[in-house]
Amino acid sequence: MTKSKPSRLLTGLMVLYLVYTLVPLVWLVISATKTQDDLLSTPGLWFGDSFALFSNIKETLTYNDGIFLRWLGNTLLYVVVGAGGATLLATAAGYGLAKYKFAGRRAVFAVLLGAIAIPGTALAVPTFLLFSKLGLTNTVWAIIIPSLISPFGLYLMWVYASEAIPFELLEAARIDGAGEVRIFTTVALRLLAPGVVTVLLFAVVATWNNYFLPLIMLSKPSLYPLTVGLTQWNSQATGVGANPIYNLVITGSLLTIVPLVVAFLLLQRFWQSGLSAGSVK
Amino acid sequence: MARRQEAKGWVFVGPFLAVFALTFLAPIGYAVYLSLYRDQAFFGGTVFVGLDNYAEVLRDPKFWESAGRVLVFLVVQVPVMLILALLAALAIDSARLRGASFFRIVLFLPYAVPGVVAVLMWGFLYGDTFGLAADLNDLFGTTVVQPLSGTWMLPSIANIVTWEFVGYNMLIFYSALRTVPGELYEAAAIDGAGAIRTVRAIKLPALRGAIVIATIFSIIGSFQLFNEPNILRTLAPNVITTYYTPNMYAYNLSFAGQQFNYSATVAIVMGVLTAIIAYVVQLRGSREAL
Numbered sequence: 178m179t180k181s182k183p184s185r186l187l188t189g190l191m192v193l194y195l196v197y198t199l200v201p202l203v204w205l206v207i208s209a210t211k212t213q214d215d216l217l218s219t220p221g222l223w224f225g226d227s228f229a230l231f232s233n234i235k236e237t238l239t240y241n242d243g244i245f246l247r248w249l250g251n252t253l254l255y256v257v258v259g260a261g262g263a264t265l266l267a268t269a270a271g272y273g274l275a276k277y278k279f280a281g282r283r284a285v286f287a288v289l290l291g292a293i294a295i296p297g298t299a300l301a302v303p304t305f306l307l308f309s310k311l312g313l314t315n316t317v318w319a320i321i322i323p324s325l326i327s328p329f330g331l332y333l334m335w336v337y338a339s340e341a342i343p344f345e346l347l348e349a350a351r352i353d354g355a356g357e358v359r360i361f362t363t364v365a366l367r368l369l370a371p372g373v374v375t376v377l378l379f380a381v382v383a384t385w386n387n388y389f390l391p392l393i394m395l396s397k398p399s400l401y402p403l404t405v406g407l408t409q410w411n412s413q414a415t416g417v418g419a420n421p422i423y424n425l426v427i428t429g430s431l432l433t434i435v436p437l438v439v440a441f442l443l444l445q446r447f448w449q450s451g452l453s454a455g456s457v458k
Numbered sequence: 459m460a461r462r463q464e465a466k467g468w469v470f471v472g473p474f475l476a477v478f479a480l481t482f483l484a485p486i487g488y489a490v491y492l493s494l495y496r497d498q499a500f501f502g503g504t505v506f507v508g509l510d511n512y513a514e515v516l517r518d519p520k521f522w523e524s525a526g527r528v529l530v531f532l533v534v535q536v537p538v539m540l541i542l543a544l545l546a547a548l549a550i551d552s553a554r555l556r557g558a559s560f561f562r563i564v565l566f567l568p569y570a571v572p573g574v575v576a577v578l579m580w581g582f583l584y585g586d587t588f589g590l591a592a593d594l595n596d597l598f599g600t601t602v603v604q605p606l607s608g609t610w611m612l613p614s615i616a617n618i619v620t621w622e623f624v625g626y627n628m629l630i631f632y633s634a635l636r637t638v639p640g641e642l643y644e645a646a647a648i649d650g651a652g653a654i655r656t657v658r659a660i661k662l663p664a665l666r667g668a669i670v671i672a673t674i675f676s677i678i679g680s681f682q683l684f685n686e687p688n689i690l691r692t693l694a695p696n697v698i699t700t701y702y703t704p705n706m707y708a709y710n711l712s713f714a715g716q717q718f719n720y721s722a723t724v725a726i727v728m729g730v731l732t733a734i735i736a737y738v739v740q741l742r743g744s745r746e747a748l
Contacts, residue, residue, distance in 0.1 A: 184554040191549055191561050194542070198565055198621070201579045204590070208582075221583070221590050270474035277467025285471060291733075292482050302708050302725050303489035304481065306718055310488075323481045331474065357466040386572035388685050393713065404574040411578055412692045427582070430575040437570040445563070 202434075209233055209431045213424045233428040240425055245432075247399060248406040252385060254317065255402055259324030260380035267327050267380075268373055271334025272365055276347060292328060305393045319394035320402070324384050330376040337372035338365070374447035378440065385437055403433045492722035504719070511723040520701040521724060525731070527612065528703050532680040535616040540672060543624045544665070547631035548657060562632065566625035573622060577689040580618045585693060606694045615686045623679070627672045634668035635661060670743030674736045681732040684709065704728045 204221055210233070215225030237245050274282065304323060305314065313319045342365055350360045366373070388404040395401060398409065411426045493511050495504045515521050546565055550558045568576065583590045584605035591603045605614040638660060646656050684705040691698040700714065701707035704724060711721035 182554065183556045184552075187549050187552065187554055188556050191546070191555060194546065195561060195564055198568060198625070200590075201576070201583060201621070202567070202571075204583060205579050220593050222593075266474040266477060269470040273467040273470025277464050277470070279464045279467035279471075282467070285475065288483075289478075292478070300482065300485050300489075300725075300729075302712050302721055303485035303492070305712070306492065306722065307485050307488045322477065325477045326474070326481050351463075357463070357469065361470065382570060386574070388572070388574045393709065404572055407578065408574055408689055408692075411581075411689070423582075426578060430578055433575055434571050437572075438567060441566070441570045442563070 205427060205431055209428045211424065213421070216423055229424070233424050234432070237425050237428045237432065240422070244398065244406065245429055248401050248403045251400060252402040255320050255324060255387070256381055256384045259321045260377060260384040262321070262325045263327045263330060263380040264373060264377040266325055267330035267334050267376055268369060269361070271331050272338045272361060272369065274335050275338035276342060276344070289328060289331065301389055301393060308394065314394050315397055315400065317400065320387070320391050323390055324387065327376065327380050327383070330380055333376055334369070334372055338369060341368045341372065371447055374444060378444060378447070381440070382437060403429070407433065489722040489726055492719050493726055496719050511720055512727065514720070515723050515727050520707060521704065524701045524704045524707050525728070528680055528683050531612060531616060531683065532677060535619060536673065536676045536680060539620045539624055540627060540669070540676065542620065543627035543672070544631055546624065546628040547635060548661060550628070550632055551635040552653070562629070566629055568622050569626040571622070573685045574689060576622050577618055577686050580621070581690055581693050584614055606690070606697065608697050611690070611694065611697050615690065618686050623676070630668050630672055631665055634665050638664045666743070670740060673739055673743070677736055677739060678732055681728060
């Protein structure tokens with residue numbers, strides 16, 4: 178390919194967009210260093226008179242008997258079991274669909290494709306009604322069970338498995354006398370690893386960011402994930418007996434973002450290669 | 459023997475399908491069932507009403523107001539977002555941008571920010587207690603910047619959604635661009651094709667599939683609009699009604715109104731509308747590909 182010179186115009190425009198992307202995040206970081214008084218009295222995009230980041234963090238973690246830590250723990254539980262389980266199910270099913278031509282396979286495709294077209298949130302209210310009949314609302318299962326299904330993850334794993342695993346390899350393993358499940362766990366999984374990391378990462382984001390589902394399923398604050406908890410703190414600022422804790426909402430928001438951003442930056446190579454494999458089709 | 463081996467595929471697909479049945483098929487079935495019944499207001503119990511609930515939804519001005527709102531949102535926000543994402547992907551792929559990989563990562567960052575936190579941040583920025591809207595008004599001595607007022611609310615929400623998802627769509631487009639073989643560009647360069655021509659003749663056709671997928675996902679996302687208006691509602695309860703979007707309507711019918719049967723009907727009607735529009739886009743997209 179011919180080497181082109183960098184274009185100033187192009188770079189300039191992209192820098193403008195970059196600024197737009199970063200402004201809210203910079204604002205959040207700066208605001209997390211301010212006391213509530215400074216928040217209300219100093220300009221948003223510059224530091225206040227005090228540097229209160231550490232006292233804000235301490236207050237966020239200890240406010241209301243440390244409920245924030247409880248929410249963090251809940252989020253981690255939902256992410257580990259929900260996103261982990263979703264990845265496991267999607268990987269196995271994607272592999273099964275890609276490498277076995279069993280009867281009924283077409284029907285499975287048709288049902289799955291139909292399901293992807295149905296908006297998840299249109300399902301949320303009916304799911305709530307069903308789960309409340311089953312007595313599952315206000316339990317961790319109300320969040321975990323729906324998180325276990327990722328149609329997008331299944332699609333990605335199916336495409337990935339079709340390309341990453343040669344049939345000959347499976348045949349060779351069978352001739353060696355390995356069972357199907359053993360072939361999957363010892364031979365296939367290793368080849369699927371980049372795809373698995375991608376699906377896992379996106380499932381983690383989806384579960385970590387989940388708001389609508391826990392909002393309708395849970396009424397006990399002790400079961401809330403971070404997202405619902407933060408909005409509850411935020412709404413404390415208005416209404417009857419308003420008790421604004423803006424500094425805690427802001428610091429809590431920052432603490433909620435950091436783990437995901439770090440995970441994405443560290444795992445860049447995996448998810449970028451996994452995504453490109455998925456988009457070939 | 460071979461047949462029995464192929465049937466082992468169920469071992470891998472089975473668990474997914476079992477959970478899928480519980481979380482997708484069962485709720486759909488239950489919603490359909492609910493939508494055919496109605497609570498008796500004074501006598502108690504429920505009665506079978508056939509399709510009456512559907513007829514009521516289709517006559518319900520609140521439903522159409524909310525559906526119209528997400529339609530306007532979709533027609534304006536989705537193209538803006540996807541064109542921004544497309545331009546960013548082309549720029550990053552063009553080899554004429556300094557620090558392309560840095561731009562790629564930073565633009566993608568908002569996707570890792572939970573939607574709730576994105577709305578809280580922008581909500582603060584929009585607000586007039588503190589945040590940038592207040593700073594701007596102070597700076598110019600005006601009160602013109604009112605992102606949370608009636609007229610500006612929908613564009614303000616569109617801005618949040620755009621901020622969240624441009625990077626994600628950019629990455630999908632960028633990944634598709636990376637699959638174009640380098641020889642194609644060399645051939646184009648030998649033929650004397652300029653940058654614009656290369657984009658039109660090679661890159662855009664290569665992106666078609668990705669564009670169709672991104673459009674469908676964005677349409678589904680727009681119809682589901684809930685988090686942003688529901689959280690901003692705390693800041694502007696008079697602007698954002700309980701039926702601001704169809705999803706908020708279904709939610710508030712269930713949780714504030716206890717009208718479960720009617721709520722299920724609204725959810726089904728919206729699901730069907732979304733599926734139809736997504737299907738039409740897919741058909742048009744693949745027909746143009748021929």
